[in-house]
Amino acid sequence: MNTNQTIAQMRTLNLTGMARAYQSLLQLPLNEHPTADMLIAQLIEAEVLERNHRKMLTTIKAAKFRYQAAIEEIDFLAQRNLDKNTILRLSDVSFIKRAENVLITGATGCGKSYIASALGFKACQMGNRVAYFSMTKLLQRLQMAKADGSYIKELAKIEKTQLLILDDWGLQTLDTQAKLTLLQIIEDRHGKAATIITSQLPVPQWFDYLNEPTLADAILDRILQQAHRIDLKGESMRKRKKINEVSS
Numbered sequence: 230m231n232t233n234q235t236i237a238q239m240r241t242l243n244l245t246g247m248a249r250a251y252q253s254l255l256q257l258p259l260n261e262h263p264t265a266d267m268l269i270a271q272l273i274e275a276e277v278l279e280r281n282h283r284k285m286l287t288t289i290k291a292a293k294f295r296y297q298a299a300i301e302e303i304d305f306l307a308q309r310n311l312d313k314n315t316i317l318r319l320s321d322v323s324f325i326k327r328a329e330n331v332l333i334t335g336a337t338g339c340g341k342s343y344i345a346s347a348l349g350f351k352a353c354q355m356g357n358r359v360a361y362f363s364m365t366k367l368l369q370r371l372q373m374a375k376a377d378g379s380y381i382k383e384l385a386k387i388e389k390t391q392l393l394i395l396d397d398w399g400l401q402t403l404d405t406q407a408k409l410t411l412l413q414i415i416e417d418r419h420g421k422a423a424t425i426i427t428s429q430l431p432v433p434q435w436f437d438y439l440n441e442p443t444l445a446d447a448i449l450d451r452i453l454q455q456a457h458r459i460d461l462k463g464e465s466m467r468k469r470k471k472i473n474e475v476s477s
Contacts, residue, residue: 246279247272285354292359295396298346309339310462316344319457322352325392325423330452333427335461341427344459345394348425357391365401371410388417398428399438408444419451432458 232255239248250272254262263271300320305313319331331348333341349359362370374380387393393414403411418424430438432453439445 244276246276249279250275281356285356288353288356288358289350292349292353292361292394294346294349294361295342295363296346298343298350300347300351303344303347304340306463308463310460311344315457315459319348320351322348322355322357322392324457325352325357327455328418328420328423330423330454330456331425331459332432332452332456333425333459333461334431335429337429339461339463341461342396344461345396345425345427349392349394352392358389359392359394360387360390361394361396363396364398367395368401368403368407368410384413384417387414388422390422392423392425393418394425394427396427398426399430399435403439405441405444408439408441408448412444412448415448415451419454424452426452431460 232251236248236251239245239251254268254271262268300316303311303316305311305316324331331345333344335341346361349361352359371380371383374383415424428435435449436442436445439448
């Protein structure tokens with residue numbers, strides 16, 4: 230069997246990483262070819278890296294992030310009240326294993342969703358399952374799930390997600406049923422999985438927003454335990470970006 234046939238069979242077996250590495254090795258001068266045991270090790274390593282990369286891309290696509298964001302591109306302007314050390318500590322995503330929450334608050338346009346997305350991307354790169362929802366769309370989705378009988382299945386999927394990102398907390402008025410649904414989601418995840426919440430409302434106003442003392446106590450008690458808080462300040466980052474684009 231010649232090398233072309235070997236590479237074709239690798240691809241037939243979906244060993245694309247191995248095939249690509251083998252092709253590259255064949256381009257080397259004969260005196261630089263690895264020994265048999267080293268060749269096998271290099272091919273296996275290449276295949277593992279390729280599969281991990283494909284898995285990461287699938288995880289990122291399934292998360293449905295609002296932004297394609299990166300920790301390295303976050304702007305740590307002094308006026309943003311954004312501590313770089315805090316973000317760097319969170320970026321190792323160990324808070325997910327500890328089932329801790331991250332609460333990001335600030336005015337519209339200040340970069341809450343971008344930071345949440347950047348942490349979510351990092352979590353995907355580290356092999357975690359992530360789901361990104363706006364609060365409104367999540368509650369609408371679950372309401373539809375009740376109608377078609379898939380409600381329990383949807384809740385189970387959310388519970389198994391290692392990092393849940395709830396964007397735009399506080400924009401929509403919640404009825405009692407929505408609050409009960411939210412409580413069930415938070416209760417299912419409490420102590421088992423991490424949640425990132427972004428909101429224009431400062432955390433002290435969340436109790437009044439929920440507007441039902443018993444449910445508010447139950448929901449916030451679970452959210453605020455072991456929570457990291459980021460309270461962004463300053464002007465809109467979207468506005469700042471537009472000004473910079475015009476001036477450049």
